[in-house]
């Protein structure tokens with residue numbers, strides 16, 4: 001019998017994902033299978049893989065998914081190399097688009113759904129231009145590492161920001177320094193965080209603050225995936241770090257341009273502390289069926 005897998009391909013500002021449905025999490029997803037599926041030459045090609053599984057079917061979901069959380073669906077996210085990550089800001093928007101388009105949920109513009117992730121339950125709302133996700137509370141880490149980036153002459157101090165997953169944000173001098181950075185190799189972090197980190201390189205736009213909105217450009221090297229065209233949690237971390245550098249009068253709304261497009265970030269107070277939210281598009285571009293036996297022979 002053929003060993004096949006039906007999938008959708010989707011992206012959020014060029015950060016692309018293979019999406020599959022496995023409600024009871026019965027499929028064995030090994031790191032090797034995930035890496036083969038995400039391989040851009042021998043597989044489908046993607047920055048990561050997302051499995052739609054019911055929260056109740058996943059043991060590791062149990063701790064962060066209280067019975068009353070209402071998060072029926074869990075975003076079971078993997079990086080392109082098969083490693084797990086706690087959170088994916090572009091992925092969760094594409095995931096909700098996928099749940100809607102495949103009929104697993106019904107959600108109208110303005111409505112919100114709770115989604116389980118390894119970082120906890122996150123609320124996603126349908127907006128006019130896509131989706132907005134409340135990434136929850138964020139954390140500034142003490143003692144950011146020194147970051148050596150190939151193509152950037154001087155090592156720079158990074159700021160550690162956790163938005164459910166770990167990021168190190170570095171400010172570069174200008175557009176030409178940002179463009180010259182070689183992210184085909186991971187920047188070196190000194191000291192290296194034990195769990196690794198996503199690294200964001202940031203420069204201010206020609207006008208840092210326009211009409212009360214902060215504007216920056218960013219490139220990213222993702223843990224487990226390499227350089228990507230966009231990283232949603234990285235975009236939020238970059239806006240948070242830039243606001244921190246800019247001081248107390250800096251705005252709470254940001255527009256972040258990445259190679260794959262533009263996303264918006266908003267910081268807002270809640271009863272349990274400040275949250276950060278990310279808004280942007282999410283598209284599904286094709287569906288297919290992959291022969292897993294052929295894939296492994298590649």
Ligand SMILES: N[C@@H](CCC[C@H](N)C(=O)O)C(=O)O
Pocket residue numbers: 015048079084085086087088089090091165166198222223224225230231232233234
């Ligand atoms: N592309 C994602 C982040 C995916 C996980 C990341 N590579 C990690 O290992 O933490 C996003 O849009 O946030």
